[in-house]
Amino acid sequence: MAHKSKSPYLMYPEKEPFPILNKHSHYDxxxxxxxxxxxxxxxxxxRITEExxxxxxYTRTGxxxxxxxxxxxxxxxxxxxxxxxGYPASVFWFMNKFGLDYLNEPHQTSCTAWNYHGSGTSNPVALAAVWLRNMHQAWKTGYYPLIHCGTSFGSYKETREQLIFNKELREAVKPILKKLGRLTEDGRIVIPQExxxxxxxxxxxxxxIAQLYEKEGKAKGIDVSNVRVAIHNACHTWKMMADDYPYDPEVFxxxxxxxxxxxxxKLGAxxxxxxxxxxxxxxxxxxxLTEREFTRSFAIQRKLKVIxxxxxxxxxxxxxxxxxTTFEKNQWIGKAHGMYYPVAVMSDVMFSALACGAxxxxxxxxxxNCSNYEPLLEKMGITNWRELKKEWEDTVKYIAELEKQGKYDELLEFFKEYDLYEPYSKTSDGFKYRRSATADMPLFKS
Known part of the structure; x- marks a missing residue:
């Protein structure tokens, strides 16, 4: 890789990895x-470190x-x-499989981007304050932020650009962060490298992930080679701040x-x-929020029907x-109106986890999920899904019976051992081996 700038955060390869159509990116x-x-x-x-x-x-600018x-x-x-x-649980599952260190952070606030994109009632200062508050919390723990939500991701990229190029916004947000105790000791705001x-x-x-599929997924009889996959890229990940999302010569x-x-x-589907x-x-x-019939007709006619x-x-x-959720919910909405186009829907990490034997x-x-996922499981070779579902349903019945009988202590003991994020769940409040983040909370008492 080569630095074509004095900034250590701006790097390009020696040779273009694919035809670059946007060589003069303002974002870079x-x-x-x-x-x-x-x-x-x-x-x-x-900064991102070797740790x-x-x-x-690559991004689309190279x-x-x-x-x-x-x-x-x-x-x-x-x-x-x-x-x-199951979406975040699949992410945690992979990280546990790979023996990676992470924090399942309870001290996080909403990004509030729904408010911004949904109603237009928020403002740049409020959005920036929320983002910087969360980034400060991550920095304080020593763990690097990984954003699960595409809308948060797009909003945060946009907010960072505004903060970097607008001194007025930086000055407006500092008094808020100072009140929250979210500046560094010398009064700086914390902005992540990426x-x-x-x-x-x-x-x-x-x-x-592909190696895990070969080792553990195929050992369970799972085979995704015959699965036909339609990819939907989320607007907020790659259309918002379009020059900051992965592109690769392997993909188109x-x-x-x-x-x-x-x-x-890579999995072979x-x-x-x-x-x-x-x-x-x-x-x-x-x-x-305001034109729901447009959402329904667009999802059904332009996406589900075509796919x-x-x-x-x-x-x-x-x-x-x-x-x-849009692709899922609009299938049964469409079914009610004689426009039913059944197809399973799930995220990349959920499908990958299934392929690897989760x-x-x-x-x-x-x-x-409310989409028709059972035929997909059959096609993947997960033919024992009925037995696995019954195993889960029996567990749920057991939990419900303990709650009904008021056996809260037994419930808490059960949840200490039965952690969805095996083998551990780690938070900034401390390391808890084989315990969920809520293991000591009275979940069922009013």
Missing amino acids: HLFEEMYELEEKGEILVY NKPKYV RIKVIPTNKLWHHKSCGQCGNIP IVHYSEWVHAMRDE NGQRPAASTAVIK QVVDYSTWYDCCGFGFRHI AEEIKADVIITHDTGCT HPFKVVQLYW
Whole structure:
């Protein structure tokens, strides 16, 4: 790699990895400005170090983006935790499998980007304060932030650009952060070297994931080679601040986003192209709040219908919360109106975890999904899914019976041993071996 700038944060390869169509990116200049602000003592750049076991990917400008893979601070997603819990659980499962260090952080606030994109009632100062508060918390723990949500990721990239290029915004946010105790001791704001989405981590770890599939997934009879996959790239990951997301010569010769597609190809599944690949899922934030029928018609007509009829996909692979729920919910909404196009929907990391042998209900938690995932499991060779589902349902019944009988102490003991994130769950409050982050909380007492 070569530095074509005095900034250590701006690197390019010696040779173009693929045809570069945007060689004069305004966004790349951000890393020079960021270094200058650091040199002036105005900001603290939270750097990625060797302890983070960095890997390197390309953006569409050819810039080398540094992806930390270890010692990560998990910035979780409201929608994932609330609607698709198997999504973050699959990320944790892989990190445990690979023996990586991370914090399952309870001291995180919402990014508030829903407010910004959904209603337009927020403002740059508020958004910047929330982001910088979270980045300070990550820096304070010594763990590098990994963003689960595509909307948070896009909003944070946009907010960082505004902060770096706008001194007025930096000055406006400092008094707020000072009140919160979220400046460094010498009064600086904390800005990370890279803003990293979980799908970029999956992309960077695709070789290790493929090796785990070969070693453990195939040993269980799992085979994804006949699975037809439609990839949907989330707007907020690659259209917002478009010059800061992975591209790779392996994926359409670097002319389309690489994350998700590359790992699915590495696993050996069939990535099938379709005519409306560029389109939004239909969620659109403001649409889902104020023009819901537009969301429904767009998701059904422009995406689900095309994917089901044009390429007959077995699964739609996503890498964001809103896209996943939009494709799922609009299938049964469409069914009610005679427009039913059944296809399984899940994120790249959920599909990858299934391929590598993760429990479909304990870890990937497919019982939360409302799309038709059973045919996909059969096609993948997970033919014992009924037995696995019954095992999970029996566990749920056992939990419900203990609660009904008021045996709260037994419930707490059960949860200390039965942790979805085996073999450990680690938070900034301390290391808890084989215990969930909520193991000592009276979960069932009012």
